[in-house]
Amino acid sequence: MIKALAKVAVSAAALLAACVAVAQQFPERPIQLMVAFPAGGSTDVGARVVASIAEKILGKPMVVINRGGAGGQVGWTEMARQKPDGYYLGYINLPATNTVILDPERKANFGADAFVPIINQVLDPGIVWVRADSPYKTLKDLVDAAKKSPNTIRTATTGILSDDHLAILMLEEAALGAIFRIVHLAGGADQLKEILGGNVDVAFDNVGSIAPRVRSGELRALAVMDHQRSKFLPDVPTMKEVGYPSVISSSTRGIAAPRGVPPAVLKTLEAALRKAMEDPEHIQKLESAGLAIKIMVGEEYAKYYRETHEQAKKYTEWAKSRAHK
């Protein structure tokens, strides 16, 4: 009996030692950090900064690779297929990742459980903005106009079923009677071009993309879709302040791994990435780019993932069945 117990104890100890050893040996070669969007975008910018710091902590290079295409679907599909050994990580952008999974026409061959979220880096709240000389001075102006002449105000998103698209629907739900003519553009730069050119009237995007231009007076922001005001744009009211507390939307960028990575490895990665994100250089570089850091790990991030998925489900279904496409 004692002998059996001893055997179990020894094996357990050996197993524990092995796990610790694996964690200690990890990483043994370069780690790939996948960004599901083309180089130069805000996710990419954040990725490169964190990678350059994290690799010093981990002792092995962390290489950012871009797998843009199909609104991120290409990259996430590839990540779902990778070996869960901790050497391939990727950014998940919520709710974009969620809508790809939820839209039946996209035929995503991975589900919500294909990834294990490790740590969130950026939470970029949604924002409604117009040209500086636009007739809409407040969000109320915009909503009133949308109610008065439904389906005439050309409202730009950054893509079909993007967080901006869902946010427009949230606003329509909260402000009954307001209907926007939704125009899907190809990203923040495209929105800028069309707004400045007068081809669309208002844009829904995220703070990070345009904060500097709002500050310089080139553009006017009507409302921020967060619980509190953005520290980059302290003069812009929140949706709650203008009467629509239910319109909360943001785009988060976080790092995940394919499901099945050993817990010890995950812990090492989480610790290293967290340390990198708390590094003053990281904070300074991201802030100068207008990206609000919000670190979430463990259960907090997992919960956020689940909640975002639920919310996205509702609006994705509505978007697909909406009369005015």
Add this chain to the structure above:
Amino acid sequence: MDTLQHLVSGFAAALSPAYLTYALAGCALGTLIGVLPGLGPAAGTAILIPLTFKLDPTGAIIMLSAIYYGAMYGGTITSVLINVPGEAASVVTCIDGHQMAKQGRGGTALGIAAIGSFVGGIVATVALVVVAPPLAKLALRFGPPEFFALMLFGLCLVSGLAGRSMLAALLMTVLGLLLAMIGIDPVRGAPRFAFDVPDLYDGIGFIPVVMGLFGISEILLAAEAPALAAVRTRLSRLLPSREEWRRSIGAIWRGTGIGFFLGLIPGIGSIVPTFMAYVAEKRLSKTPERFGRGAIEGVAAPESANNAYANAAMIPFLTLGIPSSPTIAVLMGAFIINGITPGPFLFQERPDLVWAVIASFFVGNVILLALNLPLVGLWAKLLEVRFEYLAVGVLLFCLVGAYSLQQSIFDVWVMIAFGVVGYVFRKLELPLAPLVLGLILGSPIEKSLRTSLEMSGGDYSIFLTRPLCVGLLIASSVVLIGSALKLAPKTLREA
């Protein structure tokens, strides 16, 4: 503040030893990136962003910009020598450039490309200094309906690319357009013709397709009769003959003009200006049958257009903060990481930086010319290598190139498949240029149509109520009718 004064101080900065070195390094690296297979300017620039963390912002941007227009030239080298477009915009140069190389005039082709690029770049940069802001604002009028009309116009130009059989050219165009429709559609945002193959969700990659159609097919064709490859071993002249100079000068100016104006419009992409410049030259030429067989204008025009476009695309970027292409978007990312926001206020907030960068464009173009012209002879000698080594080298080049684009073996298979397709098509004299044109234009045409309709709420009159759009549509109709008039008697005769 006086523009001239700004420019002078900008030059003083740009010619300082440090910044000069960065510009030099950028040009050299850029050319190398352009030559290297698969690694396009966007990826190459992105890789070097961390480098810029260590440099001051001005230096970083000077270097990245130099890499950008350096890469444009690098792609030309492989197009001319081995018929493999180093990056998308170099496709058009393959058509006549490689033919010139096969006739032993590869050095001349590269030389005129360098000179044409230089002229294009300098003119565009001068224009940047002189007329930037007002022109940029004007270019903003180009919304989705105008885009649609412009792309349609580009499509109508296919008649200028047809050889003997117009029907065959049309067939190839339709094939290109259809292939472009594989992938996510602009209506539902869902994959089309993807058959649950994730690699197809974003469509067939353009670079693997053209690498196969042009590069691989070339090697396969040459394999049949390597005796022909012996032509390459003739000594190549570096400078163009008097006759060739005469013909090129007009082509260079026209190409520069086309490239410049199209560069002002964000989102056009670098291939459209090169195609348009090529077709314009062919149409204006008194001997259009020379095109496709080694006409020097067929290299001079697209190359000037290419560089003029690249430099002109900096105008909407610097003055309005709108990136025209993925590479410039990477540049913008670099700006942002360094805490600089490009846009109208940049000129006021950081004149020292902006003017140093603009001055470095001048300097960079000069460096590029000085760097590449002497090397032209060296590059051309490459073709004197024996076929066996050249063939294996080119195939290696293509294999690595296609794979390194997205680290996907699927791209390699696409390239091989289109290599066979290209081989077959070329044997049957089915023209490849219209196929490429269709492939490039398919997506923008459909997307801009869709966006225009979203803007108008489904109302087609949007295309008829905007003057710029109407103008372009009329131009397209003129081209179409003109081609039909030329085609009709011929087909009637054949029937």
Add this chain to the structure above:
Amino acid sequence: MAERVVLACLGLLFGGMAWIALGYSLRDALGPGAGFFPFWLGALGLALSLALLVQSWRGGSIAEAPLALLPRGEGARRALALLASLAVAALLFQPAGFRLTMLFFSAGLLFALGVRRPIVIALFALASSFGLFHVFYYWLQVPLPIGLLGI
């Protein structure tokens, strides 16, 4: 003859794509649906292929001087060698890893094309496999595949 086969294949391709396009909606609230352009382009392509086929039957041809599609003799052997090695390399790329695949690719193809100088082959093969790998993997940070054998 070859022209007709190719045209027929193209016709089938166009027809097939048009058929599939019908499955994507042709119209939607705002205008052409996802299937609109593919369908009409496919139909147009089919029509053009048929027109060219008819022309071919009547004795005309697209090419000015039609070349034999399939090469003969020595040329055929070489072209086939090139194609086969490309295919094999693509198949082995990921399982065998970049370096091994390229090593055998270069050496094998050079040999198949008639080169008989072992030192040159060896140098070429080493440069193109291990040399290129080093440049891309370490300097350019482009991950090239490492195979099952760890090479």
